[in-house]
Amino acid sequence: MMARTQGSSGTATFEAIRKAGLRLIYERGYEAMSLRQLASEIGLVQGSLYNHISTKQELLFILISEHMRDLLQHADLALEEAPKPPSGRLAAFVDFHVNYHIDRKREVFISYSELRSLEPKNFEAIVAMRKDYEKKLILILKAGASEGVFTIADPQAVAFGILSMLAGICTWYNPKGRLSRKQISAIFVELVRGAVYDRTSPLVSRPAKGRAGTLV
Amino acid sequence: MMARTQGSSGTATFEAIRKAGLRLIYERGYEAMSLRQLASEIGLVQGSLYNHISTKQELLFILISEHMRDLLQHADLALEEAPKPPSGRLAAFVDFHVNYHIDRKREVFISYSELRSLEPKNFEAIVAMRKDYEKKLILILKAGASEGVFTIADPQAVAFGILSMLAGICTWYNPKGRLSRKQISAIFVELVRGAVYDRTSPLVSRPAKGRAGTLV
Amino acid sequence: MMARTQGSSGTATFEAIRKAGLRLIYERGYEAMSLRQLASEIGLVQGSLYNHISTKQELLFILISEHMRDLLQHADLALEEAPKPPSGRLAAFVDFHVNYHIDRKREVFISYSELRSLEPKNFEAIVAMRKDYEKKLILILKAGASEGVFTIADPQAVAFGILSMLAGICTWYNPKGRLSRKQISAIFVELVRGAVYDRTSPLVSRPAKGRAGTLV
Amino acid sequence: MMARTQGSSGTATFEAIRKAGLRLIYERGYEAMSLRQLASEIGLVQGSLYNHISTKQELLFILISEHMRDLLQHADLALEEAPKPPSGRLAAFVDFHVNYHIDRKREVFISYSELRSLEPKNFEAIVAMRKDYEKKLILILKAGASEGVFTIADPQAVAFGILSMLAGICTWYNPKGRLSRKQISAIFVELVRGAVYDRTSPLVSRPAKGRAGTLV
């Protein structure tokens, strides 16, 4: 269903459509964005879009599914390079996640907010990818719990909580804002560490109290 | 501006509109919901809605603003009854927040997701209320930090993180699900406590390791 | 068809409807005036109008037909008091017409401009009354022509021309304007006199040249 | 503001819209004409109109403003060819005006009757053009008055009277009627001449009494 129009993917015009579409869906929402707006933003007439995409729905699906594919790929890469212990893997996951969300806040945002605009088939495909991603975190949490370094009341609920917390970043992150991405990453790595850390274990690598002031 | 249509507020029909509107906006989004659908759901003809609301936008604003008003009021009540120490206040805030989000997950969801569908004037009014709410948490965090019982890298970022984490609950909470609201509240109170807890202080009131397993 | 609602004519509310309706139709036109506006102007709710009128169309018909009836009656009165010679009758007619148009400019205006908004039956009734009125002028012109005091190329065309000229007054007359109604009447009586006056006859009662300057 | 839809002006479809729009507005009035009617008259579906006009209001404005532009241009041409003396210029103006009104009675009619349907900005633009046109006549009248060949009580009032008189023609002129356009023009040229003629001057060029009967 909805095979992409032959030969158009990757062309300059298609990339312009993708870029403008991403921004418009991010700013106004899929339903509120009209193809007239999209076309006029890139100097085309409405009907000309159909030389590059086959439907509006397809454009949304491309944006979301390619983002999810990239997210999964890069998460795997980041985790391959991470240290083996769960605490290190968790920090690596959070650091990767934060940075990826900051870099691609629009893709991240619409991949959440426009799920319901996907047609059933597309919806299911994306939800499956989301679950793959969530599973990566759940596995880390479970590993840490079974090694006794994490205290995890409920791995799924905790994973959802962590992911929600990090997803929120892309709604307020501002490249010109008070906090650098490095600072943000550090803050959230630490927040997550604290949230799951097993306090019966000895403290390690916690930054000295008060140092956080330098972040502000 | 946009005073509610005289004399209709509180009537049975108006309440039916509010209820169906809430559900439809939650399920499909404001843009995707048509007033024809809404009307037919409550056994009216489209035009009859206008005896009760003056515009579609007004309906959205009523739903969101009344929710925010209630949220602020109930948060104040919950905090009045809370113990004075920051750790107790934080737990009370999180517990209140989680429960309120579970009870009114649809209002909570649309108050986030449909912010961008609000006209400028309405948008500003709601954003001001959101900031009032966030401030309540930020003040608790700052109080705990200054008393030395919390480690807070950046109160605003941490507050946003906590609120995002909790907001996520209403996207997956299911009354018939595996976890009760009481369990969920306990899990997240503990997650938040850990996230901000000052580890140089002695541990208090941390549930014994492993007990959480009984939650599942 | 469309008998006026029993017992409402002449009441204070009905008169308020008539007055507001006259103004609104004059300002916006029959099609553009909504009964909601009309009702709200007199402190009623839309549906309440129907205790006083039976349809919007009826209101228009009442306004126009009663105006035409009055116009005919007053024209007859004015002509009864006029001198018998055609030139005097013509002056009397013009003077009456101008003053009546100035006094009731809104009735006059809508009786012209909203003819097409009348349903066929009503339309025909009004057109018949218009013709009665026009006939009064045509008869004066013909009398003057047959007595040799007027030069009338075509009585009907000339009558239409005169009536159109005078009807225009109510589009620009302003009680606070530069010209008084007395001045306006004098100007147009003289214009009409000149337009039809037989120049082979001796001049009579023409104001001295230059006196017109005092009108300004 | 309201630039005409690019590239459609002058096409066959646009001309069909203009033509049908002119007729429908003339027959029913702007408010009473629906775009559904208009579209179906030219074999289009409602929405297709928007490939050629951007709003209903724009269509009205095009019809009126282009008419006014043409009216002004042709009036200038007619006056350029006219003899220099005011009496000749007045006759030329009236002759032009009558013929133009007969030729384009629908444009003329809606340019008067639908003024109030114009949005403020458009309204002002048209009123300015109307004043330009009226000024042409006023200048002729003033010139004749200062040369002593016209008796003009008040140039503006007289100009309005003349224009109203002539405007009325387009409400009753019928190409198959009793009077030809040539006859109508002659009648009104003579009416206007008489209305403003200075009777203290010797009579010139007045048609012999009774000859007018041959017009009927």
Place this chain on the structure above:
DNA sequence: TATGAATGAGCTTTCATTCAT
């Protein structure tokens, strides 16, 4: 007599999509 609410029909406008050129 006034009212709030309902109705069915209608309005202008926008939408995603198609297609001949």
Place this chain on the structure above:
DNA sequence: CATGAATGAAAGCTCATTCAT
């Protein structure tokens, strides 16, 4: 590959009118 034009459907909203209270 781009365009102008067409389409059917649907959008939010207003209308005159009715009616139980």
